[in-house]
Amino acid sequence: MAKRLYIETVGCQMNMLDSEMVVASLRKSDFELTSDVEQADVILFNTCSVRQHAEEKIYSALGKLRQLKQLRPDTIIGVLGCMAQKDQRHVLDRAPFVDLVIGPGQLHRIAELIDRAGGAESAQLAVSLERRDADRRQVMRSHETFDPLRDPEMRPTPYQAYLRIQIGCDKFCTYCVVPMTRGPEQGRSPDEILAEARVLADQGCLEVTLLGQTVNSYQYRKGEQTVRLPDLLESLHAISGIERLKFVTSYPKDMTDGLLQAVRDLPKCSPYLHVPLQSGSDAILKRMKRGYTVSQYRDMIERVRQTIPGAAVSSDFIVGFCGETYQDYQQTVEMLRWCRFKNSFIFKYSVRPGTRAAERLPDDVPDGVKRQRNNELLAIQNSISETENLAFIDRQVDVLIEGPSKKAARGHSEISALQLMGRTHCDRIVVFDGPDQLVGQIKPIRIDRVTPHTLLGSLVD
Ligand code: SAH
Numbered sequence: 001m002a003k004r005l006y007i008e009t010v011g012c013q014m015n016m017l018d019s020e021m022v023v024a025s026l027r028k029s030d031f032e033l034t035s036d037v038e039q040a041d042v043i044l045f046n047t048c049s050v051r052q053h054a055e056e057k058i059y060s061a062l063g064k065l066r067q068l069k070q071l072r073p074d075t076i077i078g079v080l081g082c083m084a085q086k087d088q089r090h091v092l093d094r095a096p097f098v099d100l101v102i103g104p105g106q107l108h109r110i111a112e113l114i115d116r117a118g119g120a121e122s123a124q125l126a127v128s129l130e131r132r133d134a135d136r137r138q139v140m141r142s143h144e145t146f147d148p149l150r151d152p153e154m155r156p157t158p159y160q161a162y163l164r165i166q167i168g169c170d171k172f173c174t175y176c177v178v179p180m181t182r183g184p185e186q187g188r189s190p191d192e193i194l195a196e197a198r199v200l201a202d203q204g205c206l207e208v209t210l211l212g213q214t215v216n217s218y219q220y221r222k223g224e225q226t227v228r229l230p231d232l233l234e235s236l237h238a239i240s241g242i243e244r245l246k247f248v249t250s251y252p253k254d255m256t257d258g259l260l261q262a263v264r265d266l267p268k269c270s271p272y273l274h275v276p277l278q279s280g281s282d283a284i285l286k287r288m289k290r291g292y293t294v295s296q297y298r299d300m301i302e303r304v305r306q307t308i309p310g311a312a313v314s315s316d317f318i319v320g321f322c323g324e325t326y327q328d329y330q331q332t333v334e335m336l337r338w339c340r341f342k343n344s345f346i347f348k349y350s351v352r353p354g355t356r357a358a359e360r361l362p363d364d365v366p367d368g369v370k371r372q373r374n375n376e377l378l379a380i381q382n383s384i385s386e387t388e389n390l391a392f393i394d395r396q397v398d399v400l401i402e403g404p405s406k407k408a409a410r411g412h413s414e415i416s417a418l419q420l421m422g423r424t425h426c427d428r429i430v431v432f433d434g435p436d437q438l439v440g441q442i443k444p445i446r447i448d449r450v451t452p453h454t455l456l457g458s459l460v461d
């Protein structure tokens with residue numbers, strides 16, 4: 001009989017993709033998915049360390065399994081992902097009943113490790129080398145990208161897929177744990193990426209989103225040549241079947257004219273860029289070691305607007321970073337107003353042990369102030385998003401239809417079962433009524449109404 005696997009995933013798209021790969025590879029080892037944790041033979045948490053809150057949620061979910069493990073000691077409980085790499089054996093201090101701790105660079109060993117955990121007395125630990133433990137080559141080799149063959153059934157929708165082009169990060173922003181958990185930046189070979197994209201296209205995938213922590217810094221040395229993101233986009237563009245190409249997350253300093261021109265000239269490239277600003281104050285950006293000034297970021301946005309008119313740009317912000325004064329914060333408000341992002345993710349600064357900021361800079365903005373700044377920025381962004389969306393009223397947009405809308409999926413009583421959702425080329429969410437045979441197609445929708453986060457419309461006959 002097939003063994004049952006329960007998996008929970010938090011964190012970024014990279015983690016979603018890792019979980020997809022884990023499930024696909026375990027299905028090959030005779031596992032089937034269950035959504036009932038009580039029924040599972042193997043319970044996995046794919047974790048995130050980017051903020052303390054994300055870790056606390058996982059430790060509390062693990063705590064709830066203590067009893068289950070006592071009642072059914074054969075159940076295998078595993079902690080995967082960034083928290084596994086960061087906390088390593090310390091995961092077992094807080095949750096001694098855990099059987100597996102596997103960092104993101106070791107996920108290719110998952111099937112073997114689950115097998116071993118079955119008969120083992122002690123927990124199986126598989127993590128990558130830390131940067132200070134060995135030379136760069138060895139550390140790089142210990143962080144392996146995990147991209148086995150793709151299984152369309154394992155994607156949230158078979159028409160869309162993430163495709164990893166880069167692992168790790170070398171930017172070392174002072175607040176950020178990712179360069180530790182994901183290791184050195186490494187571009188995947190273009191041949192592997194293209195082969196994977198062709199598999200996806202053959203499976204009927206219409207939209208491919210390229211993933212990397214600083215995706216536009218991508219480079220791969222091939223003999224004398226260096227392949228960069230614009231080259232990769234051009235090659236991917238030639239694959240028939242793929243209709244849309246996106247890439248996240250971009251690093252402001254590496255947003256070259258060549259890349260912007262590629263996005264402009266290749267019609268399959270979505271006019272959508274996620275380029276986090278983080279703060280509108282030069283003093284804070286410097287303390288964050290982001291590597292650009294506010295005025296350089298402004299110039300970058302101006303180049304985007306000139307080269308790709310109508311492009312949607314989104315951002316991330318951290319409020320309450322070490323030493324952030326009211327004036328610093330006001331400069332962030334000013335930049336938020338000036339940039340007119342499609343949307344922004346806003347986070348309260350969270351100290352991450354092991355980072356430069358944790359070691360050298362005091363976390364001196366009170367939580368209440370962080371919360372207030374967070375809420376205020378969100379309100380400003382919402383009103384900008386809504387105003388930007390108003391321009392879509394009475395316009396027709398091409399929507400890749402992903403499935404039932406959130407409300408329809410929850411079986412909301414007043415909502416027709418046929419309320420569908422999809423996205424525009426510029427990544428805006430569109431909701432409309434239609435038959436579910438349309439899922440997985442790109443169709444024109446006329447927009448009638450908008451909210452800050454959604455365009456509402458109807459099918460064009
Ligand atoms: N590689 C991407 C995303 C990194 S994590 C990038 O460079 O943009 C996603 C977002 O989490 C970051 O953009 C940042 O806004 C936020 N973040 C990272 N570390 C954080 C911390 N210690 N506290 C609060 N937010 C953080």
Ligand code: SF4
Pocket residue numbers: 169170171172173176177178179213214251
């Ligand atoms: Fe973290 Fe900065 Fe790297 Fe993004 S670029 S993953 S914020 S260190």
Ligand code: F3S
Pocket residue numbers: 010011012013014015047048049050081082177178181182
């Ligand atoms: Fe979190 Fe790791 Fe992604 S820390 S944001 S899951 S790279």
